Amino acid sequence: MQGEIKDGEQLRQGAAAQEFAVSRIPVREALRQLEVEGLITIVPHRGAVVSLLSCDEIEKLFEIPAILEAEVLRASIPNLKVSDLKKTEQALDHMMRRFARRRHQRMGTSQLAIPTCAGANRPQFINVIRAINYKKHI
Numbered sequence: 001m002q003g004e005i006k007d008g009e010q011l012r013q014g015a016a017a018q019e020f021a022v023s024r025i026p027v028r029e030a031l032r033q034l035e036v037e038g039l040i041t042i043v044p045h046r047g048a049v050v051s052l053l054s055c056d057e058i059e060k061l062f063e064i065p066a067i068l069e070a071e072v073l074r075a076s077i078p079n080l081k082v083s084d085l086k087k088t089e090q091a092l093d094h095m096m097r098r099f100a101r102r103r104h105q106r107m108g109t110s111q112l113a114i115p116t117c118a119g120a121n122r123p124q125f126i127n128v129i130r131a132i133n134y135k136k137h138i
Contacts (some may be wrong), residue, residue, distance in 0.1 A: 008054035011040065037061075065132045072120045077117025089107070 005011070016027045031048045034040045038057065040048045053061075076084075122128070 005050050007050050009050045010046065011048040011050065065129050068125050068129050068132075072122045072125045075122055076120035079121075081119070084119070102115070 011031065013024050013027045013031065016030075017024045018026070031040060031042070035042050035048070038053065038061075039051055041051050043049050
């Protein structure tokens with residue numbers, strides 16, 4: 001996501017397993033997940049290769065959390081409390097300060113939306129949003 005590994009570059013299971021001090025099994029699972037997300041391609045007899053994403057594909061990757069966040073927020077509205085709105089206001093203030101200091105490149109929108117989503121009763125959605133935003137920050 002940060003461009004440290006160039007498109008077309010091969011990823012080696014063994015090297016990754018050694019670098020992170022794990023067996024090949026979790027590395028293989030991580031590579032499968034990256035393939036599902038379109039970030040790599042598994043090529044027979046070559047292994048995992050970093051995919052070249054078009055601007056349109058990258059834009060679509062950012063649509064996923066936005067759609068989920070809107071649904072969770074919609075579901076939470078009937079259960080919102082004043083304290084939830086205050087937490088959201090604090091998160092917005094924090095984001096605006098970071099934006100003013102130009103430190104916003106690692107800010108996910110969920111840092112604003114999640115405080116208001118406490119009453120949504122959608123823990124799986126919130127977990128997916130957090131996971132997506134975590135990956136964008138790695």
